[in-house]
Amino acid sequence: MNKKKIGFIGCGQMGQAMIHGMIQAKVLQADQISATALTDDTIDYVAEEYGIEITNDNKKVAAESDILFLAVKPYIYQGVVAEIKSSVRENTIVVTIAAGITIDTIKNAFGFNVKVIRSMPNTPALVGEGMSVLSPNEFVTADELASVKELFESFGETEVLAEGLMDAVPGVSGSAPAFVYMFIEAMADGAVQQGLPRDKAYKLAAQTVKGSAKMVLETGSHPAELKDAVCTPAGTTIAGVAALEQTGMRNSVIQAVNACTERAKELSKGKK
Known part of the structure; x- marks a missing residue:
């Protein structure tokens, strides 16, 4: 993971928990992570608390990221993807973390064969005890899945499941x-x-x-x-x-x- 750039579109409670876990476990250095937020208060807080680059420019973070986490509310995914899809590189891995956002939803929103991993983490990631579930699409290689799994395992345990089971995960893990x-x-x-x-x-x-x-x-x-x-x-x-x-x-x-x-x-x- 030494050379990879990790981006977060959105940096609310879940995004911050994941960033904290990755840095705390020393899987990544702070200068490998960039993020976006809507408000100046969040930007100032996250920059000071975690030492990462944070901005309100979604396109910039999307263009620079090898692994891009979409850490926004489900109802704004379509708008965010429409904004960044021309900036995302061909080999970038897009990771969703919101309930109910399917792989097909993301693929259709991008309009090309994007590499997608649907995930469901939970907030105990903040204390290194998260439980996350991952489901990759067919364009994600085994090595790429292993890299993303390493990030999630820096703040807890991880399982890989078929996407058809993902809607059951919030009730026993994500929301639980x-x-x-x-x-x-x-x-x-x-x-x-x-x-x-x-x-x-x-x-x-x-x-x-x-x-x-x-x-x-x-x-x-x-x-x-x-x-x-x-x-x-x-x-x-x-x-x-x-x-x-x-x-x-x-x-x-x-x-x-x-x-x-x-x-x-x-x-x-x-x-x-």
Whole structure:
């Protein structure tokens, strides 16, 4: 990656999380990255915080980039592509990060056989614990996919999936940190109700979620097996599990994942 130039069209929360992760992991130097933003406030902040070149000139960044991330909201993709398509070089790899933006949507917007990787990262990239999913089109070589994967792995874990599965990813990864934050907040609220100080409650809840996730990833055990190991007969854990089942926790989570997927499918069809 030493000689590659990486560009970001858009530099909001997700773009900044990715840039921070790449620089923090030393996969890239700051002078290899350029970005664009709409407001002077964002431009000033990002330049000072990350030391990268940042401007409001989308065409300039597009023309200079070997790998170009389109880090903008889904509803402005068409306008951005129309603006930059004549500036993007033939061998530039275009990486999308928005839900519902299909490979065909990007290819048709460019009007030529552009190299596209559809991706879905998430915001824990900011702390090096992101989960990203990639789906390349047929014009991306194995070496090019490996280069892009290296960038994503600088701030977390990465999987490659067929594009037909990508609409299901936001509900379990891209959007799902919001669900986890709600769970942490709810656990902390319950603890505060029982007398724990708020700061201690958040720490206990967040560390418990972090440790439990690590147990799943590192032991390879089924989550149900790990749950059963905590449930002492007639103990506190099984009482809590029963309460969660009674109030439909599992169904609520499943419905949230399904809702995310359906919305991603709507976006894929161009529905606002």
